[in-house]
Amino acid sequence: MDDPDAKKKASGMRSAERLLVVLRALNIRNGATVLELNRDTGISRQAIYRILETLQNFGYVRRQDATDRFHLTHLVRRLSAGFKDEEWITDIAAPVLERLVKEVVWPTELAVFSDNAMYIRESTRWRSPFTIDRVTVGQRLPMVASASGRAYLAYCSENERKTILDNLSASEDPFDRLVHRKGYVERALEETRSRGWATGDESFRLHPKTETLAVPILVAGEARAVLPLTYIASAVTAEQIAERHLTQLQSAAREIGTKVQMMQSRDDVANMDAEITPLREAG
């Protein structure tokens, strides 16, 4: 009875919500009058004045003198410039991983390449009952010794692989120095490609009892990230995991890859589904 509109939000701050709505409206129709914003958003004129004044205090909006239009300023970039392009994939992967952990009981992660190593960016470890180690987001994984690194190297572009291996040859990290072992990298990548998934070197273990298996996430045919699965070595073998879950892993990887590709191919992320949700009608 107290909820006439069915889709009432759990909570959230009213005035702040409306500021976001106005800010979004200004992004869709940059250069708008108060009345236009009133019509676009359904927020009362008086409230639009208050909101615009607030935005002006922060310098995010300026008023064009001649006309009575309000424009965004370059400072609005501050509201989103902290979000790096590289994080897209993590952002998109998160919900997919969440679903994946329900099908595959073992914990899975998302790892991306950065600074000549793979880094875990998202994890479902805490959701899996089989998690025993404490590896967390931010964990570094060496390129040639870890399953994630190998999956990436095996499926990234030829040029990228060469550059990475070149960089690694100067590294002091003991696991990185494996690149100098004759034929080591070639064998590992060959094996990875023939199976479609990678394992890590037995000398590299984040936890003594666990092992990891990883599949690549391809965007436009090249690896942009990897999807590792960690299991308890005494319970199952890598082959058993692959037999049971490889299809699911690869399907999740493909879903993430295509979603990222779709995003990147859009010219303008902002104006997709450009309608604003009017809050309520007001005068």
Next chain:
Amino acid sequence: MDDPDAKKKASGMRSAERLLVVLRALNIRNGATVLELNRDTGISRQAIYRILETLQNFGYVRRQDATDRFHLTHLVRRLSAGFKDEEWITDIAAPVLERLVKEVVWPTELAVFSDNAMYIRESTRWRSPFTIDRVTVGQRLPMVASASGRAYLAYCSENERKTILDNLSASEDPFDRLVHRKGYVERALEETRSRGWATGDESFRLHPKTETLAVPILVAGEARAVLPLTYIASAVTAEQIAERHLTQLQSAAREIGTKVQMMQSRDDVANMDAEITPLREAG
């Protein structure tokens, strides 16, 4: 007396302001816990919860499951993607023009190149007592006939000039067709470069009584925009205007140019002067 804190803002909505502060804080330290945000911004924890919930409802923020950190999502781009790169220069020029109109009584404008013509993007006409026409923001100015177009063509890069003139040769616009007149463009540009400022063809007048004189705004040595000044032809000549105000015009143009250049050379607009202004201390 009713203003105890000396720097109290005129008004603005409290909760919405604090949401903006938190959003900005998240951009500076992407991936933050509630407590970190509390410390960074000085906003109480309870309020941070409310704010983050609001941002989550809009999808601008998601919570990384494993850790207790909040991250921006790709949707935050919607809050600034409506601001085009091309608008930077307008944004930066606006305050400079405002000052300029106080020194030079005649109305000045900012015009940028777009779609094979110049377009007025900012104007101080309404501020000048000498304004008689009703030309407004958005007005199109042809490239070879208008003062603004000539100033741009004379000082843009060689390649850009060639491309523009090529495009114009196919245009149906009568003023654009002047490009076909033998030696016309060359003479106009030569004259412009020798003086440092441009005038329009006498056949092109937005208003029968006014004429225009324009100087280029250079960024990295090439024209990115122009700064036209409109005067009443019966009152003064172009030469008189130039004699009196050319220094001021060029100095304003230089100021805009260097500011834009400074902006563009920054890697990250968001993190410049990265301190957040804590609102007040709270628990």
Next chain:
DNA sequence: TTTTATTGTCCGTTCGACGGACACGATAGT
């Protein structure tokens, strides 16, 4: 002149934001 459309501001009411207080869990030190 009247009508319509739009901008701008005032002000009394109300409801949403506020933060103190408390519960809980995890980790560290003794």
Next chain:
DNA sequence: ACTATCGTGTCCGTCGAACGGACAATAAAA
């Protein structure tokens, strides 16, 4: 085990900020 410390999460009574109706002012249209 006990205590201390730190961090997360939630409840709830109070209070002031946000709300929008109402009105003034201006300009253009009928």
